[in-house]
Amino acid sequence: MARKLLLNNVHIEGIHNYDVYRKNGGYAAVEKALKTMSPEDVVEEVKKSGLRGRGGAGFPTGMKWSFLAKPEGVPRHLLCNADESEPGTFKDRYLMEKIPHLLIEGMILSSFALGANQSYIYIRGEYMFVLRIVEKAIAEAYANGWLGKNILGTGYDLDLSIMPGAGAYICGEETALIESLEGKRGNPRMKPPFPAIQGLWQRPTVVNNVETITAVVPIVNEGGDEYAKIGIGRSTGTKLISASGNVNKPGVYEIELGLSVEEFIYSDQYLGGMKNGKRLKACVPGGSSVPILPHYLVCKTANGEDRLMSYESLADGGFQTGSMLGSGGFIVFDEDQCIVRNTWNFARFYHHESCGQCSPCREGTGWMEKVLHRLEEGHGTIADIDLLWDIQRKIEGNTICPLGDAAAWPVAAAIRHFREEFEWHVNQPKESQIRNYGLVADKSFQTENA
Amino acid sequence: MENNQRIELPQHLLDEVQRVISLFPEGKQKSALLRVLHIAQAHFGWLSVDVMDYVARLLHIQPIEVYEVATFYSMYDTQQVGKVKLEVCRTGPCMIEGAENIVNYIEKKLGIKDGETTADGIFTLKTVECLGACGYAPMLQAGEKFHEHLTEEKVDALIEAYRSNPVANYMGENQNG
Known part of the structure; x- marks a missing residue:
């Protein structure tokens, strides 16, 4: 049975409400981290977990965090990238709509690890109905003492809020996101300096995807080593896949990395095969930006090995015969598509x-x-x-x-x-x-x- | 909007603007701009130069700082639009599920083309890029609402519903606050 770490509680009635979330083990990771761990301990667990950025680039999260500059007396910020705009991708929306407190819990843990006291979620403007759900959850978290001053009496302060974009794919690029959050056009900045040195308002800043931040919750709960046991090779843990196109069961799925592409497309547990019995023509496995694979390279690599849902296997063969896991926007085309x-x-x-x-x-x-x-x-x-x-x-x-x-x-x-x-x-x-x-x-x- | 109409948000929205500004450090009130523009567009229907100048005054920034943002982001309307904007996603996953048929159907039904507004001022039709509903295609957004798994029958029903009750064509008013 495949393990779920993010969506395991998603079908519980009312899980978007604080009380239900809390009753089902919610905010236990915050209690554990703030009361028994140092910020460095949290960073260490994330490093051990092998977690890689879930927005598309796949960069190791612990390493990204370790680049954050910490000059004396300068505030630093954590920004959550909820600008999800890559065609084929709708997993972050699902997470925030169904279980918003998981993101808030992840934001508290990650902000604590980075020493940030003022964090923001930047959500695409078209998801205004999701913003309202998250904003209500943030208010609940404040009311129950998980945000604000002196959280759990530990002396740690955190303010969290959510801001909308207004229709611009480019704002999913981290420096464009920062510009937008400063109230400007979303023009990406030249790098260096990287946001870790000069980000929001020229202060050291980390930008992480929604799914990346929520993954910190199970990592703190179960430990980085446990998390790293799931998956395959350097693709550790679980990944949310947004599936669309000519399949029987499109939607959002949480998979253990390393699942075979063939099983993902054809088994009833996942996409249930091609719609109307058509043949598979092509697949874009990681959002519209990644290379499209022709039918004969979808389930097998050029070497004839099984293609797996992992960073490495989907990229096997480079751009000649491979693609990328990207954001996990899995678009399937049947033989009738041009x-x-x-x-x-x-x-x-x-x-x-x-x-x-x-x-x-x-x-x-x-x-x-x-x-x-x-x-x-x-x-x-x-x-x-x-x-x-x-x-x-x-x-x-x-x-x-x-x-x-x-x-x-x-x-x-x-x-x-x-x-x-x-x-x-x-x-x-x-x-x-x-x-x-x-x-x-x-x-x-x-x-x-x- | 008539030019001589007084440009001012009602008190509860001014309070909301102040709340949004307070979410940022002192002196960083410009960060509230995108959200305040949503609030202004929600209330006034679209962003005329007068409205943008008003927003600039609210945030103590230059009008040009508002214009350049309002013209960059696709959700802001700097031209007058209908009360209900029907924004149909046309990107890949929606296209292969029949988005073009939905657009054609709406065009025929309302007698307008992409980008146009009905004579009664109720509907504007617009094709837009990926809205993050690829697994539930085809879809359209009207106001804050996503209408997914569209069929011609569903389009008929939602147009009928909006015609009899044209919900304001906007986003941004804080319904929780």
């Missing part, structure tokens, strides 16, 4: 969301959208496919923030694996408007020799 159309759709998204600071991204995302639209409408040429490849290469790595990479990767992967489908759109412009291409040929025999 890869050119979907790539155009994602390109339009990135063009819409580019903040406009860096020319390669501002201009390049617009060009990609136009060229892809042309191809999708049956007006493209073979040279357009090469042009697309060229544009994405010139965006990647040439921008202040990773939005440029995020826009380039899906285009690159689509051309890499589905070039024949792009060429078909060029060569069969009329036919491509009335039917879809179906599955691309299995090229795994080529990669074996590569």
Whole structure:
């Protein structure tokens, strides 16, 4: 039986209310940490747990925390990134909607570990109904002495509040989030200096994803070593996966890292297989930014090994034959879906969301959208496919923030694996408007020799 | 909004603005800007220059600091919109579940195109990017509410409901406070 650490209590009636949450073991981790542990002890447990950032980058959380500058007399801040905007991702919303006190408990533990006394949750503006749920939970936590001055009589003070964005994907990038929380446009900052040195109001700041922060609760309760026993290799613990697309049971699932992709897609415990008995065509396993995998690379790696839901296995083969776990936004496409159309759709998204600071991204995302639209409408040429490849290469790595990479990767992967489908759109412009291409040929025999 | 209408939030919203400002350290009141703009848009319907200037005065910042934020974020309306904004998600996961059909259906039903407002001023139709409901696609947002697993029948029902009771087209008023 798969273990759940975050969603184990989510189906309890009224768990979003303080009393029910508390009765079911809630805030025990705060009692344990504040009364029996030092901030350094908490950091140590998080390091031992092997927890990695759940927002997409997968950077070790304990290490990120250890970079935080601690100059004398300068306040430092913990910011929770609840800007969840990566297409295909809706897990943080689920967590906050269903069990908001888990996030508050995680914020108290993490703020205590970092020595922060004023912390903020930055939530995307479209989730205003979720903001209201979390804000009510924060008020309950204040009323019951878990926030405010001298928490549990330990002398530790913490103020926590939640602030909305207003519709900008870029604010999920940590320095753009900080700018936005300062009341400005969400333009990412040049790094260095990193937020750990100069973040919110130029003070040392840590920005962590919602799921990362909630994972600190079971880590403190059970110990970092226990947490690290779950999972596989350097992918420890559990991960929330947001599943969408042409499957029988889309939704949010908590999995133990290391679960096989095949089991995740086809078993009744998870996605229950493809809808309407269609064949799997492709999968974007970690949110719209990560490389799309063609059907023959979804459940197996290029080496013929089982593909697992882990940071390493999903990345096996690099960008040639692999992808990324990313945010866990798992989008499944069946044989009736058009890869050119979907790539155009994602390109339009990135063009819409580019903040406009860096020319390669501002201009390049617009060009990609136009060229892809042309191809999708049956007006493209073979040279357009090469042009697309060229544009994405010139965006990647040439921008202040990773939005440029995020826009380039899906285009690159689509051309890499589905070039024949792009060429078909060029060569069969009329036919491509009335039917879809179906599955691309299995090229795994080529990669074996590569 | 008429130009000669007095631009001022009622007392309970001014209190809410003060509460939001108090969540930040002294001198960092500009951090309240995004939330205060939501409150202002909620109350006034959209962010005219007069409203933005008023917000600047509330926060003791320059009007340009408000304009540049109001024009950056997609949720702020610097043009007048209908009482109810129907914002249909069009990004990948919603697209493959039929978002385009939903948009076409609403366009036909209301006789407006993407970005337009009905003649009676009730509905504005807008396509938007991923709203975080990919597993419950297709979907649209109206005010603060997400309407998910949309079908034509559901669209009929919700348009009927909003037509007879056009809930304010906004976010930001603190219903808990």
